[in-house]
Amino acid sequence: MTYCVGLLLKAGMVLLSDTRTNAGVDNIATYRKMFVFEEPGERVITILAAGSLSVTQTTIARLQEACSDNPDADATTCIMKAPTMLQVAEIVGRTLSQVTGEVADKLTRMKQAANASLIVAGQRRGGGMRMFLIYPEGNFIEATEDTPFLQIGEHKYGKPILDRVVTPDTSLAEAQKAVLLSMDSTLRSNLSVGMPLDLAVIEEGACRVGPSRRIEAGDPDFAAMSEAWSNALRAAFRNIGI
Amino acid sequence: MTYCVGLLLKAGMVLLSDTRTNAGVDNIATYRKMFVFEEPGERVITILAAGSLSVTQTTIARLQEACSDNPDADATTCIMKAPTMLQVAEIVGRTLSQVTGEVADKLTRMKQAANASLIVAGQRRGGGMRMFLIYPEGNFIEATEDTPFLQIGEHKYGKPILDRVVTPDTSLAEAQKAVLLSMDSTLRSNLSVGMPLDLAVIEEGACRVGPSRRIEAGDPDFAAMSEAWSNALRAAFRNIGI
Numbered sequence: 001m002t003y004c005v006g007l008l009l010k011a012g013m014v015l016l017s018d019t020r021t022n023a024g025v026d027n028i029a030t031y032r033k034m035f036v037f038e039e040p041g042e043r044v045i046t047i048l049a050a051g052s053l054s055v056t057q058t059t060i061a062r063l064q065e066a067c068s069d070n071p072d073a074d075a076t077t078c079i080m081k082a083p084t085m086l087q088v089a090e091i092v093g094r095t096l097s098q099v100t101g102e103v104a105d106k107l108t109r110m111k112q113a114a115n116a117s118l119i120v121a122g123q124r125r126g127g128g129m130r131m132f133l134i135y136p137e138g139n140f141i142e143a144t145e146d147t148p149f150l151q152i153g154e155h156k157y158g159k160p161i162l163d164r165v166v167t168p169d170t171s172l173a174e175a176q177k178a179v180l181l182s183m184d185s186t187l188r189s190n191l192s193v194g195m196p197l198d199l200a201v202i203e204e205g206a207c208r209v210g211p212s213r214r215i216e217a218g219d220p221d222f223a224a225m226s227e228a229w230s231n232a233l234r235a236a237f238r239n240i241g242i
Numbered sequence: 243m244t245y246c247v248g249l250l251l252k253a254g255m256v257l258l259s260d261t262r263t264n265a266g267v268d269n270i271a272t273y274r275k276m277f278v279f280e281e282p283g284e285r286v287i288t289i290l291a292a293g294s295l296s297v298t299q300t301t302i303a304r305l306q307e308a309c310s311d312n313p314d315a316d317a318t319t320c321i322m323k324a325p326t327m328l329q330v331a332e333i334v335g336r337t338l339s340q341v342t343g344e345v346a347d348k349l350t351r352m353k354q355a356a357n358a359s360l361i362v363a364g365q366r367r368g369g370g371m372r373m374f375l376i377y378p379e380g381n382f383i384e385a386t387e388d389t390p391f392l393q394i395g396e397h398k399y400g401k402p403i404l405d406r407v408v409t410p411d412t413s414l415a416e417a418q419k420a421v422l423l424s425m426d427s428t429l430r431s432n433l434s435v436g437m438p439l440d441l442a443v444i445e446e447g448a449c450r451v452g453p454s455r456r457i458e459a460g461d462p463d464f465a466a467m468s469e470a471w472s473n474a475l476r477a478a479f480r481n482i483g484i
Contacts, residue, residue: 156398160427164472165479177482185402225482230406232478237407240419240470 001192002033002153004048005182006119007175008131008143010168012203012210013121016179017048018153018187020194034198035060037067037080040208043124045079045088046200050153051116051136052103059099059116063092085122085130089140092120097138117152125207157189158182172201177225180215184226197222243434244275244395246290247424248361249417250373250385252410254445254452255363258421259290260395260429262436276440277302279309279322282450285366287321287330288442292395293358293378294345301341301358305334327364327372331382334362339380359394367449399431400424414443419467422457426468439464 004017017033031053037045047063049056067078075081079088096118103114115136123129131143133150143150148168151159161182170178176199186193195217201210215222246259259275273295279287289305291298309320317323321330338360345356357378365371373385375392385392390410393401403424412420418441428435437459443452457464 154398156396156431157402159431160399160402161475161479163431164475174479177479181479181482189398189401189405228482229478232482233403233406233475236471236474236478237403237416237419237423240423240467240474 001190002050003151003155003158003183003186003190003193004033004050004119004153005149005151005155005158005162005179006048006121006131006143007149007166007170007179008121008129008168009148009170009172009175010204011170011172011175012201012206013046013123013129013131014172014175014179015046015048015119015121015198015200015202016183017198018183018193019196019198020192021053022192028194030194030196032198034200036200036209037063037122038208039080041125042207043080043122044202044207044209045085045120045122046202046209047092048119048121048152049116050118052114055096055099055103055114055116056118058103059092059096059118062095062099066091066095085124085127085132088122089120089130089132089134089142092118092132093134093138093140096134096136100136100138119150119152121202123202123205123207129202129204154186154190154193157186161185172203176201180222180225181229184222184229195219243432244292245393245397245400245425245428245432245435246275246292246361246395247391247393247397247400247404247421248290248363248373248385249391249404249408249412249421250363250371250410251390251408251412251414251417252446253412253414253417254443254448255288255365255371255373256414256417256421257288257290257361257363257442257444258425259440260425260435261438261440262434263295264434270436272436272438274440276442278442278451279305279364280450281322283367284449285322285364286444286449286451287362287364288444288451289334290361290363290394291358292360294356297338297341297345297356297358298360300345301334301338301360304337304341308333308337327366327369327374330364331362331372331374331376331384334360334374335376335380335382338376338378342378342380361392361394363444365444365447365449371444371446396428396432396435399428403427414445418443422464422467423471426464426471437461
């Protein structure tokens with residue numbers, strides 16, 4: 001499985017994904033699940049992927065091919081040329097739906113299913129930041145002021161902390177802390193989500209990925225934060241009356 | 243859905259269940275999901291139920307009928323007469339499996355499925371405390387020192403807090419706090435789990451349900467604990483460095 005989360009805040013967008021992929025429990029691998037399409041200052045699109053690796057890889061590859069390697073690339077097929085973020089989401093949704101359908105046809109005789117969900121977050125110069133969750137069928141929902149975060153994959157373990165601390169006014173620094181603690185709870189409780197992590201911050205109006213980093217297993221800052229959070233939770237727990 | 247959790251500690255067992263049942267989102271009702279079979283001082287068995295109400299109600303009803311209303315009740319069919327807790331788990335598993343099979347037959351033509359999981363916790367005089375999670379198929383696993391809690395239903399939201407604070411040495415007071423906070427996180431993040439709650443404590447060796455209570459929506463103690471926990475979490479979050 002996977003855990004990916006995106007926050008849409010007034011100050012910008014914060015995105016975090018893990019990298020664990022597994023087929024059963026005895027075939028575990030590390031794959032990047034965060035993909036950046038960027039023309040700095042003009043347009044930035046970040047896609048987070050959860051689900052069957054064959055579906056997500058093919059979808060991302062087709063989205064890339066539709067722009068860079070394609071002389072016919074135009075605003076209806078290339079997400080770097082689409083005039084609005086809504087149309088970007090529609091292109092991504094259509095591509096995901098096609099790939100899912102093709103893979104499903106192949107898998108029918110095995111009585112298996114494969115699907116994937118994506119988070120698409122971006123901004124083009126002159127437009128607002130937008131963040132979409134694309135369902136396997138290709139339809140999508142969008143983050144709003146009322147619900148300023150989207151999650152895919154193993155989203156339940158890390159939801160309580162987000163429900164409690166994230167609002168549209170959360171700063172980018174606090175937001176990074178929130179997604180990392182949300183991921184920390186997930187990592188502790190579910191083996192199918194694993195380090196390293198990919199973290200990206202997109203500041204409002206910048207139209208480029210700002211601070212971004214890969215957090216490796218054993219990263220001392222992440223370990224210290226995780227330890228401090230555990231200790232704080234235990235202390236809070238001790239101090240609560242019943 | 244449902245959230246039920248049971249803790250098996252050296253000092254005793256602590257059990258908590260919600261009461262929300264829903265068929266779709268527009269048909270919501272309140273049903274007790276905690277069932278007590280008790281001969282105080284001799285034997286206590288508590289069953290928590292998650293899943294299709296038609297399956298869980300019929301299973302519990304058959305378990306009751308096999309003891310109280312049945313002149314043929316014997317140690318192979320009545321959980322109050324079975325010589326060990328293991329055999330209690332086997333009777334419960336067999337009953338659940340039969341009921342699930344019967345309901346599944348009825349539902350096949352509707353292309354629907356129904357199943358349920360149970361937590362069975364108990365002690366008989368002269369035996370140790372034991373706690374089992376019975377799967378829909380009737381097979382089961384048992385709580386141990388390494389894994390001193392079992393959960394059924396919407397278990398993911400409330401698992402991180404249990405992973406962090408529960409060990410076999412946790413006191414019964416702390417354990418009640420832990421399950422209530424685990425439930426609180428679940429209630430906040432998932433609408434299909436709802437108040438009131440049923441809480442029961444079984445002290446080691448007592449072979450009876452000790453303190454038990456129904457916690458109604460708006461219960462001032464639970465609301466205060468929930469509020470204090472939210473505040474403590476937010477304070478801890480603010481104080482964590484990144």
